[in-house]
Structures are given as structure tokens and as C-alpha cells.
Amino acid sequence: MTKITKAACIGGGVIGGAWAARFILAGIDVAMFDPHPEAERIVGEVMANAERAYGMLTMAPLPPKGKLTFVKSIEEAVQGADWIQESVPERVELKRNVITQIDAAADPKALIGSSTSGIMPTELQRDMKHPERMFVAHPYNPVYLLPLAELVGGEKTAKATLQEAKAKLAPIGMKGVIINKEIEAFVGDRLLEAVWREGLWLIKDDICDTETLDDVIRYSFGMRWAQMGMFETYRIAGGEAGMRHFLAQFGPCLSWPWTKLMDVVDLDDELVDKIAGQSDAQSGARGIRELERIRDENLVGIMHALKSGDGGKGWGAGKLLADFEQSLWANAKKPETDIGAAQPIGILETKVNAAWVDYNGHMTEHRYLQVFGDTSDGLLRLIGVDLEYVRDGHSYYTVETHIRNLDEGKLGDTLYTTCQVLSQDDKRLHLFSTIYNAETGAKLATAEQMMLHVDSKAGKAVPALPAVLAKVKAIAEAHASLPVPEGVGRAVGQKR
Amino acid sequence: MTKITKAACIGGGVIGGAWAARFILAGIDVAMFDPHPEAERIVGEVMANAERAYGMLTMAPLPPKGKLTFVKSIEEAVQGADWIQESVPERVELKRNVITQIDAAADPKALIGSSTSGIMPTELQRDMKHPERMFVAHPYNPVYLLPLAELVGGEKTAKATLQEAKAKLAPIGMKGVIINKEIEAFVGDRLLEAVWREGLWLIKDDICDTETLDDVIRYSFGMRWAQMGMFETYRIAGGEAGMRHFLAQFGPCLSWPWTKLMDVVDLDDELVDKIAGQSDAQSGARGIRELERIRDENLVGIMHALKSGDGGKGWGAGKLLADFEQSLWANAKKPETDIGAAQPIGILETKVNAAWVDYNGHMTEHRYLQVFGDTSDGLLRLIGVDLEYVRDGHSYYTVETHIRNLDEGKLGDTLYTTCQVLSQDDKRLHLFSTIYNAETGAKLATAEQMMLHVDSKAGKAVPALPAVLAKVKAIAEAHASLPVPEGVGRAVGQKR
Numbered sequence: 001m002t003k004i005t006k007a008a009c010i011g012g013g014v015i016g017g018a019w020a021a022r023f024i025l026a027g028i029d030v031a032m033f034d035p036h037p038e039a040e041r042i043v044g045e046v047m048a049n050a051e052r053a054y055g056m057l058t059m060a061p062l063p064p065k066g067k068l069t070f071v072k073s074i075e076e077a078v079q080g081a082d083w084i085q086e087s088v089p090e091r092v093e094l095k096r097n098v099i100t101q102i103d104a105a106a107d108p109k110a111l112i113g114s115s116t117s118g119i120m121p122t123e124l125q126r127d128m129k130h131p132e133r134m135f136v137a138h139p140y141n142p143v144y145l146l147p148l149a150e151l152v153g154g155e156k157t158a159k160a161t162l163q164e165a166k167a168k169l170a171p172i173g174m175k176g177v178i179i180n181k182e183i184e185a186f187v188g189d190r191l192l193e194a195v196w197r198e199g200l201w202l203i204k205d206d207i208c209d210t211e212t213l214d215d216v217i218r219y220s221f222g223m224r225w226a227q228m229g230m231f232e233t234y235r236i237a238g239g240e241a242g243m244r245h246f247l248a249q250f251g252p253c254l255s256w257p258w259t260k261l262m263d264v265v266d267l268d269d270e271l272v273d274k275i276a277g278q279s280d281a282q283s284g285a286r287g288i289r290e291l292e293r294i295r296d297e298n299l300v301g302i303m304h305a306l307k308s309g310d311g312g313k314g315w316g317a318g319k320l321l322a323d324f325e326q327s328l329w330a331n332a333k334k335p336e337t338d339i340g341a342a343q344p345i346g347i348l349e350t351k352v353n354a355a356w357v358d359y360n361g362h363m364t365e366h367r368y369l370q371v372f373g374d375t376s377d378g379l380l381r382l383i384g385v386d387l388e389y390v391r392d393g394h395s396y397y398t399v400e401t402h403i404r405n406l407d408e409g410k411l412g413d414t415l416y417t418t419c420q421v422l423s424q425d426d427k428r429l430h431l432f433s434t435i436y437n438a439e440t441g442a443k444l445a446t447a448e449q450m451m452l453h454v455d456s457k458a459g460k461a462v463p464a465l466p467a468v469l470a471k472v473k474a475i476a477e478a479h480a481s482l483p484v485p486e487g488v489g490r491a492v493g494q495k496r
Numbered sequence: 497m498t499k500i501t502k503a504a505c506i507g508g509g510v511i512g513g514a515w516a517a518r519f520i521l522a523g524i525d526v527a528m529f530d531p532h533p534e535a536e537r538i539v540g541e542v543m544a545n546a547e548r549a550y551g552m553l554t555m556a557p558l559p560p561k562g563k564l565t566f567v568k569s570i571e572e573a574v575q576g577a578d579w580i581q582e583s584v585p586e587r588v589e590l591k592r593n594v595i596t597q598i599d600a601a602a603d604p605k606a607l608i609g610s611s612t613s614g615i616m617p618t619e620l621q622r623d624m625k626h627p628e629r630m631f632v633a634h635p636y637n638p639v640y641l642l643p644l645a646e647l648v649g650g651e652k653t654a655k656a657t658l659q660e661a662k663a664k665l666a667p668i669g670m671k672g673v674i675i676n677k678e679i680e681a682f683v684g685d686r687l688l689e690a691v692w693r694e695g696l697w698l699i700k701d702d703i704c705d706t707e708t709l710d711d712v713i714r715y716s717f718g719m720r721w722a723q724m725g726m727f728e729t730y731r732i733a734g735g736e737a738g739m740r741h742f743l744a745q746f747g748p749c750l751s752w753p754w755t756k757l758m759d760v761v762d763l764d765d766e767l768v769d770k771i772a773g774q775s776d777a778q779s780g781a782r783g784i785r786e787l788e789r790i791r792d793e794n795l796v797g798i799m800h801a802l803k804s805g806d807g808g809k810g811w812g813a814g815k816l817l818a819d820f821e822q823s824l825w826a827n828a829k830k831p832e833t834d835i836g837a838a839q840p841i842g843i844l845e846t847k848v849n850a851a852w853v854d855y856n857g858h859m860t861e862h863r864y865l866q867v868f869g870d871t872s873d874g875l876l877r878l879i880g881v882d883l884e885y886v887r888d889g890h891s892y893y894t895v896e897t898h899i900r901n902l903d904e905g906k907l908g909d910t911l912y913t914t915c916q917v918l919s920q921d922d923k924r925l926h927l928f929s930t931i932y933n934a935e936t937g938a939k940l941a942t943a944e945q946m947m948l949h950v951d952s953k954a955g956k957a958v959p960a961l962p963a964v965l966a967k968v969k970a971i972a973e974a975h976a977s978l979p980v981p982e983g984v985g986r987a988v989g990q991k992r
Contacts, residue, residue: 014733014735140716140717140720141732141733146715146716146717146719146720147715147716148711148712148715148716150712175711175715177708177711177712177715178708179703179704179708180702180703180704180705180708181701181702181703183701183703186703187698187703187704187708187709187712188712188713188716188717190694190698191691191694191695191709191712191713192717193694194690194691194693194694195687195690195691195726196726197690198686198687198689198690199687199726199727202683202686205677205679206676206677207675207676207677207679207682207683208675208676208683209676210725210727210728211727212673212674212675212676212683213683213687213725213726213727214724214725214726214727214728215644215671215673215725216644216646216673216683216684216687216725217684217687217721217725217726218721218722218723218724218725218812218813219642219643219644219671219673219812219813219816220636220642220643220644220684221636221642221684221688221721222718222720222721222722222723222725223642223722223795223798223799223813224636224642224718224791224795225713225714225717225718225721225722226714226718226719226721226722226794226798227714227718227790227791227794227795227798228710228714228787228791228794229709229710229711229712229713229714229718230691230692230695230709230710230713231695231706231707231709231710231771231774231775231778231779232706232710232775232778232779232787233791235775235779235784235787236637236784236787236788236791237510237637238784239510239784242772242775242776242784243771243772243775243776244768244772247763247768247771247772248768267743272740272743272744275727275739275743276738276739276740276743278727279727279728279731279738279739280738280739282727282728283727283728283731288731288732288734288735288738291724291728291731291732292732294723294805294806294811295720295723295724295729295732297805297806298722298723298724298801298802298805298811298812299719299720299723301801301802301804301805302719302722302723302798302801302802303719304801305794305797305798305800305801305851306794306797306798308797308850308851308852308853309790309793309794309797309850310790310793310850311850311853311855311857311907312850312853312854312855312856312857312907313855315790315794316714316715316794317714317715317719320715354804354805354806354807354808355801355804356804357804357807357808358808359807359808359809359810360808360952361807361808364869365865365866365869365894365897366862366863366865366866366868366869367862368865369861369862369864369865369899370861370862372862373860373861373862397901398861398901399900399901400898400899400900400901400986400988400989401861401897401898401899401901401988402896402897402898402899402987402988403865403896403897403898403899404895404896405893405894405895405896405897411807411808423989428989430988430989448988449988450988450989456856489987489988489990490896490987491898491985491986491987492896492897492898492926492944492945492946492985493896493919493924493926493946494985
């Protein structure tokens, strides 16, 4: 059993709240304990951001949301939970106490992960009765979008625990990465801390300001690191001779006077004022909420871009997203009830996301066809044209499409689509889809499409397989009594 | 005069070759000097990669390519050049000698940039007669895609030189970032060196292997840094209280034992073997050429994603790309000759890029409409519907589209499009566009579209302005003698 059935979140700040959002959006109930008076508000804001982000991230059907319950104690929170995530403030004593309490109250088989960004798990599991199931699961902000969790075991952690944790993170779209040996700050924060220290010196010594430093990162190696890490990037830089050549070429730099890292900068009031002031000058024109929104939209866009990577197979976080979506589709309940009804079938709901709009915030022309394509894909899935069917060499191809643009979709609008089967035969499937604005009910666009069933290897039209045809016919018969929608059979420019 | 008219590249490895590609693709002639026997081959390969990448990066019309000439001496290379870029191997004496020779032979007003990744410009300009025009312009691999150049002046560099260099990089799509004070390794390589040193320790101490380290980067902060740098990211992490709160919260970590950076790792044979071996295990299944291809496609995808950022206005490197494209459109010669001819107008040429295909390598449905949308945009630009016209509140909206899918576009195919005006009146414009495979001449798809001229603020149809109407009429009259293309006036599913 690799699925989490119930989660507990102890600590509900930005990190704990985003863990809760991950669980809830994956359909898992969460019990949350946080004595902070503002905890419900903070978690609510994180949840809203996460729901907005998921609306843009995927058209795959998310499972029904899990239930979030705020409870009054650690003991109450962990009852029945099989994953317990600790995200309280970063103090050893506090975390150890909380984890010891969790241990005493929880099922002895429940996994206990700590969100600590630097404390060694051996320190945290010291007083536990069942320390073998405790480990660090260190995530990155925003946890609901960035997939990484560094998994680190302490002296008493069972090896199988880390494997189990990794397996349980996959169905919620996360990438568990097991770190061999525990050290303070693990791997990611070691690297970040190195950059941070060096960066502080650069600001203190007036080599550059915070905006220049950020520009240096984001116009260059930041874009490399979104897809490949440091070693794979340098392997390429080494050219045909690869990594060994790179090491020979750049190894000597290690002994050059290229760093002040041996000294630790004194973060005194003067330096704090300087950094805060420069940061205000750089980013102060936008509020934190706006920056969060932009960050999340950009992350979604980057993941979408990577999902198309490697010739459509997906790369890095984009491959992970594709796998996640595939599991969502596989687990989605087929809306069987719709199929036999004499009404157009509701296919999908989605949001107009930032990558879909022009500089006026209007949905661009081809995104309508993208939504129509996803709609016909949704219908095909209903009639049994799934990944397996396609892999076996059969598919429906679109040969003709007539789109009418009736109204405008705008950034953030929620859309839903319906699909009606106009007619069908062994090879042909004649569809009429409509995109609606979910709030106003306005029709934004309609598409009349002719699909042809093909043997994709032979590249020619052949009859659909019997199981698919049976379902198509059932829908077509149910839809036969529907009125022909306005717009069917039109040629471009024809008078109404 | 902020444009480079002729460039010289001294040194033609991966970096020098990619500088040459940047210049040439921006329409600037390049004289290249490199005594290496393989220089022409290496530069040729970099050029091929760059051309492929630009084909995917933008549909904006690149200017006619500059001419690349290999010459026999530094003296010959710098004749007539107003930007000279030095990219010879990273040894102070060698670089200083080359730069001194460049200085002696070049026009005293020509800018001289060094690609050094760490040497201070004061060291390099020591023996120059005209040191005030010399500076570091440190780029990042691949130079033809990553826009950053760190601009660093030495003691004798004139301040105006850095401003001039920055202004001259913008028209070739690059982001010149001026560094306040010179130090070894400047800003970017300081940050990279810090990560590199820490990373070497993590590998040496068996905390993780190279693949795990890369995964830690690319599934987490790598995606943050592709869009915002370190300080803006942490500003968000500080929440509503911003940067000051973040510093208060994470400042103390600076004194924790989170780093081995004070020691410099000994890159001995054992460690070199270990890293090279782990890197082979991680990436060895793909050749360097394949990794380069994937990297470039991902970079293009990430830049496209960022171009849609901030509600369509563009963010970071995507905003830069949008600005670059706007200048390309502004500088493009209008193909006036085509307009009056009795033939469909050739509008654009593009490549099927990695983000456009499904896992079978076939162009996805909505990308055809994207190309048709770019085609009608291209026609609109020809008749005077440009950014200014749209900003002033007028535009053509698509109200109806009929697409026929006739053949398949595949990854890497070169496509071109034509557009024919079928009819027009004051408000309406009836177009027929075709996408061809440029190599085979096959028709991939056709689109019949009805566009309506609107007052975009009032949201209603109004007559187009007289200058636009005059051009539309001229085209429509020239096209009146053309046969009506096959497929015009069709309804979906109609018999032929």
C-alpha cells in the first residue's frame, strides 16, 4: 500500500500549510494542529494559492478534495494518520519535543517526516520509542508546486522507511530524493547557503546590488538549473570530452582567490538596512501577494515547457508532471452516468492561465483550440480510446474543425466544456463542443469537428474496434434526440 | 549610434563561436581569427545549433544573416570592427597579449570586450594604448540563447564605455548587466564557484552522488531561479513582512556549521574518477550533442513560458525576448513587392519545435491554429495593423475559422505559410491561409478565416481606418484574379 490515506500536519505556517494543500488536492484528509492564533487564516491563504496554481497546472481530473480539520492537540491530529508532517519553527528542542509527542500518540507504523531545513534527524529522533519510522522530508517553497522533498534518515531510521516515504510521495506529485548520509542542512540548503553567504559579501562590499545579483542569476544559469543541475550542465560544457575534460579545465580555479567564503559575513544592522533597502528598490513596487502570483504562474509555465521537453516525452519536473497527470487520469472515476443521457456531456473544467493570454489579458486564439482538443480527448477517453488503445496503434485524428469565437476568455476565468455527438459511423465521429464561462454561463466558442479513426502505423482510416464503436453508438443514440446546435454545418462567412 | 555594424571574434571555441552566432543571426558581419586547426569545424557546429535554436525561439523575422569570414591574423580581423570580442583560453598572459595586439590594430573607438570568466579587466588592459574602451563582457553558455553578459570595467575603463556596451548588446537580444566594482570572477562565477566547491565536498564525502545533487537543484530552487533570483525569492519567503523578516529569521544560520567552504577540496585523481564515473552513470546514455539539443529546446521552452509571464506582459528573460522580437518586427523590411502581385502572400517561415509536438513527435492540433494566427497577424502587419494601431484602440478579431488537417508536421520540419485575401469590406476581412512543409512542398493544413474590425475599447465592429482599408483593397484586387482555393466555403463533413 503506497498511498497515504490520512495525513496530519503539525505546524501550519507557509510550509505546513502548503504540505496540507498538497495532501488535500491529492484527495487526502488532513488534521492540522497549530496553536498560532492566525493559523487558520495563513493556511487558508496558502490553500487558495495552491488551488489557483493547480487550476493552471493541469487539466487532468483532480480527485475530490480531502477534508481539512483544525484540531486542538497533537494527540488528536495524529489519530488514524499514516503520514505525519512536522513543520514547527526551526529550534532543536521544540522540534524534538513535538516529534516525541507525535511518536507517543501515533500508530507505531505511521511515517513521521520533519520539514526541518537543517537539523540532523538523529538529533530529532533521540527520545522516540519508534524512531525507525522518523526521517527528514525537507520540501521547498512553494511546496504545492515545487516537487522536491529531500529524504534524510538518522542513525535509528530504518532503510525501508525512506523507500516507503519516496513511494508515498509519488502519488501526490512529489519527487522524493534520498540523501545517502545525514549532515546539517542536507544537500539543497548547503548549496543555497553557499550562494547566500557569497551573495551577502557581494552586497556588503558594493560589488553589486540585490537587483543586479538577481539579474545575473535569472538571465543565465538559473534557466540552466531549472532543467539540468550543475553536473549535467558542466558535462555539456566539457564538450565531447565530457566531465573529465571539464574538471581538468576548471579544477585549477578552485585555488584561485575567487571567494570570501572562508569568512562569515557579519549580518549587522547596517547590512540588514542595506539589503532591505535595495530589495525595496528592486521589488517594492509589487506586493508580496502579487509576487507570489507571478512566481506561481511562472513555475507552472516552466513546468509546462519542460513537460514538452525531450521531443514531447517530458524532462525533469515536466516529466514528473506528465507522470502525475497520467496517474490522475488512471484513477479518475469515469462519469458513466453522463454517457447515456440525452444531453451534451460535460467534459472538463479549467482556468485561463497566464500562459494563455496576450498582453491585454485576453485568451489567445489557438488556446481555444487547445481546450477543444482537450475536450475531444476527454470524449475519446470516455469511449475507451485511452493510452493503451493509442499505444496499440489506433487513434482518432481530427481532419476538419470549424470554430466560432463568440465571446472572450480572460485571465483567471473558469471555463467548462461540453461535447455533443452529432453523428458517427465505423470510421467517422462528428462532434460539437462548446466552451462556457463557468461564472457567467456565456458561450465563449464552439467547435464542430470531424474525427477519423486511423491505424496510426499504416497511416490510413480503418473502422474503430468493436468496444469503442459500441460506446460511440450508445452516446450517438442518446444524443439523437437533441436539437442540432446553432452553428452546425456553417461555412465561414455564411449568412445566418 | 547604438548598433554594432561589424564585429570581430578573436578565439573561436564554444564561447567565441557562440558570440559569432549571436552577431551573425542579428545581421552583423563577423571576422573570426583562431589559429586552432579545428576552429572552422567547431564554430560551424555552434552556428548550426544556434540557427536551430533561433528557428524555435522566435517567429519574428530575423534580419538577413551577417557574413562569417575566417581570417589569418588579429590585425586583419579587427579592421573596420566596432565590437571586438576576445575569447581565447583563460590565461592572463595570453589574454593580455591578445588584447594588446587588438588595441594596436583596431580603430581607437572600437569597443573591446573580453569573455574572461574571472580575470580582472585592470590586469588585461595594462599594456593598452586605449584602455578606456576595454572591459569584460562575460557571457554564459550557450551564448546564443542565454542573454546575460556581465559588464565589468577596470581602473582605466571609461564609465561611458560600459553604458555604450550595454546599449549595443540590447539589439542582439542580450542583457548587459553592469557590475559596480571589479573583483576576480565578478558576480555570477562567484556564486557558481561557491556552489561548485560545496558540491565537490558533498560528492567526495558521499553525502550524495552527482545525479542526486542535480535532482535536488532542478526539482526545486532551479525553477525559482529561472525567473527570480535569490533576493526576490527570499523576499517572498519572508511573507508580508518581506526581506527584513527573512533576514531576521535566517540570519542566524550563517553561524551554524552548515558548510565546508572554508576548506578547499583537493581535486585529486580519486575524486576526478568518482565524479566522472557518477556523471557517466547519470547522463552517459545520451551523447553530448543530444544533451545540447535537449538543453536548447528546454531553454527555448522556458523563455517562451516566461514571455507569457505577468499576465502576458513578459517576465525576466521572456520579457527580454518579447522586446527583442518587437525590435525585429520594427526593423523588418516590409515585403512591399508581394502586396500587389496576383499570388498568395508568403507570410512566415518557422520550425516545428519541441514544445509543439506530442510524445510521437507529431505537431499537436492547436499549434496549427497558432501558426495560422501568426500568419493572419503577419498579414495584418502588412496592411498597417501594427502595435501602434492596436494600442490606439483598433484591431481585427477572428470570429470564425475553418481548419482542414491534410498532413502531419513533425519535430524539426520547416514550415512556411501563405495567405490569400478572398474578400473584404469596411469591417470584414475574409482570409485563406495555407501551411506548407518547406522541404516537401506538401500542404499540411488550410484555414479559412473571417476577421472583424473592432473598436477594442467599445467592443463593437467599426470600419477600419482609411490607410488600412486602402492596403486591404489593393491586396484584394490583386487577389481577385486568383482561383478560389480548394476547401473554401466548406462546412464540416460536407462531401467534396
